[in-house]
Amino acid sequence: xxxxxxxxxxxxxxxxxxxxxxxxxxxxxxxxxxxxxxxxxxxxxxxxxxxxxxxxxxxxxxxxxxxxxxxxxxxxxxxxxxxxxxxxxxxxxxxxxxxxxxxxxxxxxxxxxxxxxxxxxxxxxxxxxxxxxxxxxxxxxxxxxxxxxxxxxxxxxxxxxxxxxxxxxxxxxxxxxxxxxxxxxxxxxx
Amino acid sequence: xxxxxxxxxxxxxxxxxxxxxxxxxxxxxxxxxxxxxxxxxxxxxxxxxxxxxxxxxxxxxxxxxxxxxxxxxxxxxxxxxxxxxxxxxxxxxxxxxxxxxxxxxxxxxxxxxxxxxxxxxxxxxxxxxxxxx
Numbered sequence: 053x054x055x056x057x058x059x060x061x062x063x064x065x066x067x068x069x070x071x072x073x074x075x076x077x078x079x080x081x082x083x084x085x086x087x088x089x090x091x092x093x094x095x096x097x098x099x100x101x102x103x104x105x106x107x108x109x110x111x112x113x114x115x116x117x118x119x120x121x122x123x124x125x126x127x128x129x130x131x132x133x134x135x136x137x138x139x140x141x142x143x144x145x146x147x148x149x150x151x152x153x154x155x156x157x158x159x160x161x162x163x164x165x166x167x168x169x170x171x172x173x174x175x176x177x178x179x180x181x182x183x184x185x186x187x188x189x190x191x192x193x194x195x196x197x198x199x200x201x202x203x204x205x206x207x208x209x210x211x212x213x214x215x216x217x218x219x220x221x222x223x224x225x226x227x228x229x230x231x232x233x234x235x236x237x238x239x240x241x242x
Numbered sequence: 243x244x245x246x247x248x249x250x251x252x253x254x255x256x257x258x259x260x261x262x263x264x265x266x267x268x269x270x271x272x273x274x275x276x277x278x279x280x281x282x283x284x285x286x287x288x289x290x291x292x293x294x295x296x297x298x299x300x301x302x303x304x305x306x307x308x309x310x311x312x313x314x315x316x317x318x319x320x321x322x323x324x325x326x327x328x329x330x331x332x333x334x335x336x337x338x339x340x341x342x343x344x345x346x347x348x349x350x351x352x353x354x355x356x357x358x359x360x361x362x363x364x365x366x367x368x369x370x371x372x373x374x375x
Contacts, residue, residue: 070278070281070282070285071278073277073278073281074274074277074278077273077274077277077278078274081269081273081274082266082267082268082269083266085266085267085268085269085273086266086267089267098269099269099270099273102269102273103273103276103277103280106277107277107280107281110281110284111284158252158253158256161256162256162259165260170263173260173263173264174263174264174265177260177261177263177264178264178267181261181264192257192261193261196257196258196261196262197261197262197266221250224253224254224257225253227257227261228253228256228257231260
């Protein structure tokens with residue numbers, strides 16, 4: 053049996069079948085939690101913000117216009133909630149320094165990660181994504197996990213297309229440098 | 243320039259491979275339950291309750307339904323009215339008259355008000371049927 057689309061469940065909810073919203077929550081909770089967690093960098097806050105996102109989305113469901121994808125719409129809510137939270141926490145958005153990327157080491161880093169246990173490699177990647185700034189990590193997450201275009205990400209984050217491209221480029225560079233440095237330091241320790 | 247593009251592409255492929263392999267984080271197992279609890283509380287709170295009870299509404303409806311009949315039976319007739327009080331002259335209504343002076347305009351007004359209230363339940367049924375999904 054084919055999975056029913058989000059629109060099907062939204063219509064159910066708007067007809068009065070509130071229980072149908074539970075399916076929408078199950079489908080999207082992992083990604084939204086990941087997106088928010090990588091921005092706020094705190095599990096408890098990320099849980100609360102994820103809940104708030106779904107509750108706000110439910111409240112505004114009647115106003116959802118089907119011009120945009122439902123996923124883009126709900127990711128926008130999540131992103132804005134995370135940003136508002138960061139503003140309240142007065143977390144300074146520090147400009148990331150641009151280091152030179154040792155691109156010749158790309159193959160070596162790739163091999164090193166391949167040879168590790170999958171779980172260990174995952175932890176290294178996740179740890180280093182956490183080191184990125186909230187905007188950078190959110191853009192990287194949206195681009196690579198959901199295969200969203202730069203234009204779609206620009207609408208979600210309210211950043212210009214050029215800004216998104218720059219942050220994406222810097223994010224990739226910084227992530228690679230960070231992973232490279234961690235692998236070098238672990239190798240030296242061994 | 244070509245080298246730069248090649249590096250950019252290589253870095254993009256590296257990032258794509260390892261980011262998707264790193265997977266997503268999972269929230270707590272009761273997140274769905276907590277969200278649904280919250281939503282159900284909200285939907286319960288917003289149930290509409292009418293100001294008047296059903297009994298009161300039915301009584302008002304019956305009163306206005308009977309009003310034209312009561313007016314016809316008990317309001318004393320006058321020679322220059324248009325409602326036709328003299329339709330049933332053999333019925334001895336004078337014995338029941340209330341001796342309250344009503345102008346014709348007041349009588350017409352009460353008639354129209356009564357018919358207006360009578361049509362409300364039918365209008366409500368129509369709107370409910372039209373707007374139900």
